[in-house]
Amino acid sequence: MTQPHSPTVRGRKLASELCRLRKDVGLAVEEAAAQLGWSRFKVSRIEKAQTKPTVADLRTMLDLYGVDNANRAALTELHKNAWRRGWWTDYSDVFRGSYVALEDDAATIEEWSPQLIPGLLQTDDYARAVIRASLPGDETVVQRRVQARSARRILLGRTDRPAPTFTAIIDEAALRRPIGGPEVMRSQLRVLLDAARRPNVSLRVLPYTAGAHPGLDGPFIILSFPEQLAPEVAYVETKGGDIYAESAADVRRFRVDFGNISAVALDPEESTEFIAAVIKE
Structure with missing residues (x-):
């Protein structure tokens, strides 16, 4: 049925x-x-x-x-368009929650990523290495998830309607962790530099020198929507299930944390220089 x-x-x-x-x-x-x-x-x-x-x-x-x-x-x-068929319905075996549908409607996406390159910016080889680490031995499932993640990346460059504005703060650890090996990481970091040139993408790097900061609790994403369609939503992905913070008070706490992380992160120009330096290393 x-x-x-x-x-x-x-x-x-x-x-x-x-x-x-x-x-x-x-x-x-x-x-x-x-x-x-x-x-x-x-x-x-x-x-x-x-x-x-x-x-x-x-x-x-x-x-x-x-x-x-x-x-x-x-x-x-x-x-x-309230019940339009989204591209993600073809990957219902991969995307089981409502996050991807929310992301597709968002006008702005703000992500704090302390351990990995954000999913919207991952190359196929990088994504494959990440997914394989959590699903060892099942290459069919791994490839299916890589395809789904690749389809999701189209969001930032779509032309049928306005693409969302994406701001990502990436911890230095995510840039230096050699996922997939040196060649995969070099390619991934070059893709980050290419993405940073897009008018709707802003990349910030949080260096080790920032020390203790509000983002030590883990990654999160804040989604904002156009035309007053819905209030902001903060999203946290965990192994125990997805968490959606929707009350104004809860979202405000995530927004304050994101602002404080931003305050100690490198600015976009410094961040691209930092990423370029890591590639050379």
């Missing part, structure tokens, strides 16, 4: 707006369902972004909630 596509950030935004509109007119889920002629289950699933409403469903809900023409047009436009 074909599984439904996961909602994008726009899908979740549409769902939350429909929930808000229902509450604004003072209807409980059961009351709205009765007036719509639907089951309570259907209304609940639409409001939780678990079911995609049809155009007719959306029109009926907006009629019931008395939505004016301007807001109706905005929500109809939001509905168009």
Whole structure:
């Protein structure tokens, strides 16, 4: 049985707006369902972004909630791409969480990477060495994951719609750790220099000389979205599962840490000079 596509950030935004509109007119889920002629289950699933409403469903809900023409047009436009099929659905065996869908909708991505080169900037050979280290002996799975990571890299250079702005702070340790051997690392570091020339990419290096800093707790990513689609999200990947910090207070803590790490990192020009020096070494 074909599984439904996961909602994008726009899908979740549409769902939350429909929930808000229902509450604004003072209807409980059961009351709205009765007036719509639907089951309570259907209304609940639409409001939780678990079911995609049809155009007719959306029109009926907006009629019931008395939505004016301007807001109706905005929500109809939001509905168009709310459940689009993303490239990552072809790799559902690799990407099991919602992070890649969130990343695809982000306007800005800010990443602190203390141990590895960020995934969006990894070469295939570097990625292969990293994945192989965690999945030894299963080359089929390794290659599948390398292909998925390669597809993910297209994000920063896409042209069908604006590519996100990507700011990465990379610890010196990640630049010097010889993953895959000297040739793989030299190639990887050259790719970093090429990426730094892109107008939407900013690379910063945190040198050993920075000493103790707020990023010692581990890597994290902050995603911000366009058009007030959704609040910022901080993301942490762990072996025990993915962590999404969505409350304003939680995200603020990550943002403060990112700012403090930035304050002791090299500026972009110094960082490219540093990377070039490591290549020569």
